[in-house]
Amino acid sequence: MKGNVVIVGLGLIGGSIALAIREQHQEAHIIGLDVSMRTLETGLELGVIDEIGESLLIDAKRADLLIFCCPVKETEALLRHLPKLKLKDTLIVTDTGSTKAGIMSCAEKLKERGITFIGGHPMAGSHKSGVTAAKRLLFENAYYLLTPFEGEDEKRVSELRAWLSGTSAKFLRLSPAEHDEITGMLSHLPHIIAAALVRQTEGFTHLHPSAFQLAAGGFRDITRIASSDPRMWTDISLSNQNVLMGQLKSWKLAMEEALQMLRTGDRQAIYQFFDEAKEFRDTLPVHKGAIPAFYDLFVDVPDYPGIVSEVTGYLAKWEISLTNLKILETREDIFGILQITFQTEEDRSRAKACIEEQSDFLCYYEE
Structure with missing residues (x-):
């Protein structure tokens, strides 16, 4: 496919998408935008992009495909500027944010103007960050969630999938609300729980210093997602605030039920608690899901x-x-x-x- 692809945010995700597009669509011209000129220069040197853009206000007008690969709140702010610009009628705008409700709301004005916006969320990542860590196959066999507006032209959705075919990802279509509920349960809530468990353990090690050494191995592994970027997870938590509040209330009730089982010494209930969890967990697929696999x-x-x-x-x-x-x-x-x-x-x-x-x-x- 030919055309100008403008990528806003040239980090791990933006750089990897650029490389995937380049591999599959060699006639595409990829323009990078980022708050860091050093990042853009590195991306140009590495061949991730073809051109360093001037600004969203200028380069959005040239775009055939515009991809926001920045934090959710930043994407929402930038989306509010787009309806004021003179854009191509054939433009497709998408994003890579971890939550969708707020972003889709900010894209309503674009829709009213007749510009296609399709929410996106590639569910893959790496312990490394920045454009130097970008990999063409970062998303290979990972789920790439798409959240188009209801009634969106199917040809436009297919066109976006064609642009992104070089990712070798598995595309799955969800409504924005369903997306936020599912990722809240399978990704966002586990990160909060892991962080809370680590914080509790930190206090515990002050009382029992030997616990610090014994936390190596299994404990460190099951809580490894707590090492994720705190700035990113602050943004995600606030973006999915209402969903997470409801899920945390359900988690609190589940912990109160566990406390009651222990208080009463109900052996059968405790066994059932662990047995049902094991049975369901053992049926879960092994391939990439909401949390990047290790x-x-x-x-x-x-x-x-x-x-x-x-x-x-x-x-x-x-x-x-x-x-x-x-x-x-x-x-x-x-x-x-x-x-x-x-x-x-x-x-x-x-x-x-x-x-x-x-x-x-x-x-x-x-x-």
């Missing part, structure tokens, strides 16, 4: 100098990139556990085959 490989390794560099050397030979590596200090025998995290399931599978081919170390997953 592809961990566990390797039993002997304790001798250079073992970590030996394993990473195996991976380097096969040109397999890892995103995180740590030694779990929870074993008392002569073997340790090396936990290696990868960006994709494919990388993890290749790493397992790589290490097993070049060593006698035991490698395994834990789903």
Whole structure:
């Protein structure tokens, strides 16, 4: 497809979308806008964009596709300026925000002008940030949620999907309200709970200092989403405020029921509590969902100098990139556990085959 693609916000998400569009639509001209000139210059040097834009007021008029890849509140503010501009009748505007109700409300004026706006939310990310971390296949096999206005021309939705086909994502259509309810339950609420649990543990470690060391391993893993960018999650929480308030009230009731079970010592109720959770959790799909998946490989390794560099050397030979590596200090025998995290399931599978081919170390997953 030909045309000018204007991307506002050239970070990890914006840069990765730019690379995906470039791969699939080589005749497209990609223009970048960002508050940081340094970011734009880096994006130009890396070939992520073709041109550094001047401003939204100027470059929106040239756009055939305009993508907002910035925080939700910033996107809402910028959307309010668009209806005042002279835009192409064929323009498609979309975004990548984690909440949709406020953004869709701000896009109403565009709709009244006859300009197509289709909400978007690619459900993938990385522990890295910025345009230098952008990857063409960041969204591969991840869900890419679309929230068009009711009654939107299907040809326009198909056109946007065609523009974004290089992401290799799985597109799913939702209403804005359904989107915010689902992502609230599956992504936003877990982040709040994880952060609250970590904060509670911080106070607990003051009373029991040994707990700080013992929190390594399992506890650190189940709360890893609490390490997400606090600025971003402040923005998301406020953008989905009403939904989250309702869900937190339901969570509070569930915790009160758990407290009552323990207070009365109801063995059957406690068993049912854990059994029903296990049964449902075991039926959940393994592929990418609302929270980016963590592809961990566990390797039993002997304790001798250079073992970590030996394993990473195996991976380097096969040109397999890892995103995180740590030694779990929870074993008392002569073997340790090396936990290696990868960006994709494919990388993890290749790493397992790589290490097993070049060593006698035991490698395994834990789903």
